[in-house]
Amino acid sequence: MPKSSMSIVQTREDDPQALLRRLFRAAVEAADPMVCVPPHLPERPRGRTVVVGAGKASAAMARAVEAHWDGPLEGLVVTRYGHGAATDRIEVVEASHPVPDRAGLDATRRILELADGLGEDDLLLCLISGGGSALMSAPADRMTLEDKREVNRQLLACGATISEINCVRKHLSAVKGGRLAMRAWPARVVALMISDVPGDDPATIASGPTVADPTTAGEARAVLEKYGLAVPEPVARWLADPRAETPKPGDERLSRTQNVVVAAPSLSLAAAREIAEAEGYRILDLGDCVEGEAREVGREHAALARAVAAGEGEVSPPAIVLSGGETTVTVRGEGRGGRNAEYALGLALALDGAPGIYAIACDTDGIDGSEDNAGAVIGPKTLARAHALDLDPAASLEANDAYGVFAALGDLVVTGPTRTNVNDFRAILVKG
Incomplete structure (x- = not known):
């Protein structure tokens, strides 16, 4: 039988962000x-x-x-x-x-x-x-390491999905x-x-x-054309060669x-779910295949969290929304911040201080992009605290500088390398 609302209140951990960090640790430990x-x-x-x-x-x-x-x-x-x-x-x-x-x-x-x-x-x-x-x-054939570096750099910056990136990498x-x-x-x-x-x-x-490899060299060429990438001549020449086929x-x-x-990410989400349910939370599991532009996914998840808070979601509060997968970041500015920090800042901006909603977004390898943090946590006061420090979260997001905001707030999640990797972990806690 489902737990009563009274038992949920009695078993729920008092510090939402502490619980979220504990869920993240459980997800990482499941992949040790x-x-x-x-x-x-x-x-x-x-x-x-x-x-x-x-x-x-x-x-x-x-x-x-x-x-x-x-x-x-x-x-x-x-x-x-x-x-x-x-x-x-x-x-x-x-x-x-x-x-x-x-x-x-x-x-x-x-x-x-x-x-x-x-x-x-x-x-x-x-x-x-x-x-x-x-x-x-x-590198295959006569390509140099610098040729591959240049293609890799462009792929990471253009917003290509991990599947598209891997298709190109295989054929080079x-x-x-x-x-x-x-x-x-x-x-x-x-x-x-x-x-x-x-x-x-x-x-x-x-x-x-x-x-x-089920993908083809033709599909690799199509990815480069889709994003308008100007690749080195040895790369273009190799991809037109029949020997490029895997x-x-x-x-x-x-x-x-x-x-x-x-x-796998699904097993890590299951480990986090077990703890959350033991704390009395209802779970909405979005699965481990969430993809898309990080800030946009953050906005979508904010709308979902608001619906849960209003009693209009698939679960009622107190609830935790879990998800995994890998978002992408299209680099527009020169700031610092990986996809999890960018997701978290996009989520915070879309929530706009909505009461009772907290979240964590982290990479299970302990490194968000190329930074020294795994990700970040947010809460109802994230934007107000940032404004009190004369920070402009919206401008920071446009500059791809989510790291700077969360570093100033002390809300980065720093674990160091975990020596495992089952992709990103996200949890949104909606209090009752």
Whole structure:
């Protein structure tokens, strides 16, 4: 039977923002590699076991493998600067994200060499997580790293979706879109993945280095044309070359490859939901596939929260609206702030001080874009407090400077690198 309104009042945590931060911690902990990796480790092979990987969680995943593997082990993973972890047998290299650098390029070339050296009795254990697209980067054919950097920079700035970005990345890479697994043939390949993408499609996680690619080079060209991007000549020339096509489903060289998603945004949302319900809140779960321009999604969610507060929503207060996924930011100004801070500021502006509504928006990797915060929290007094400091939140949003507003208010959520990544976490609390 549903809880009575009296029991809800009695069990609900008094500090809304403290509860929201606790929900975020639960979401991150559900994707801890030490928890989610060991149950999915494959059987030990007759030959060598070589571990490779890339992503914001790859170092922590490597540490989890070492702690639970009973045989010989070797390999290399590449992760973002500051996201490394102590390992004994698997080398960890740190490199740049979201724009690839020389360290990532050199590490990727070494990963490809490891894959090339395997035989039928060997196992290539791949540890893949969000961020792997930029971290495991090796340009195809005669493109340079600078060519790929320029394309990546334009894609991130133009508002392209993560699916569109990954489509282009796959066709410019020597490793993505199934090419890593192809290089390891005829060895067995097992890829353990921590998903940061809507729908948890293995072909999209880190641009699917071990997954046959259903997208085409023609679709990659269409993305560049859609956003009017002026790409370097070697990129345009390569995308017109038949060799730019990635391995497709049914390719024999991928027939010994197994891809397993070991952690996903939906599981993290479920962990947060369990705590919220135990506190007596009704839940409206929007799912883990929310996409769109960050500030616009913030406005849409503000309207939804207002409806809940007015008793006109799908649930009645006290309630918490949960969502995951990955929004985008079209860069117009020169301020600071990732997509979660921009979402939060857009939400606060649309709520305009509506009473009893609080929210948190954070990236589960602990880094919102390229800043040092995971995201931010807001409440009914956010705008009034900002105005008292002579800040103009609306102008700051136009300048893409949400970080500046929340830093001044002391409302940034700072966790440091969490060494996992299941995309963004958002929760809106509507008090009764």
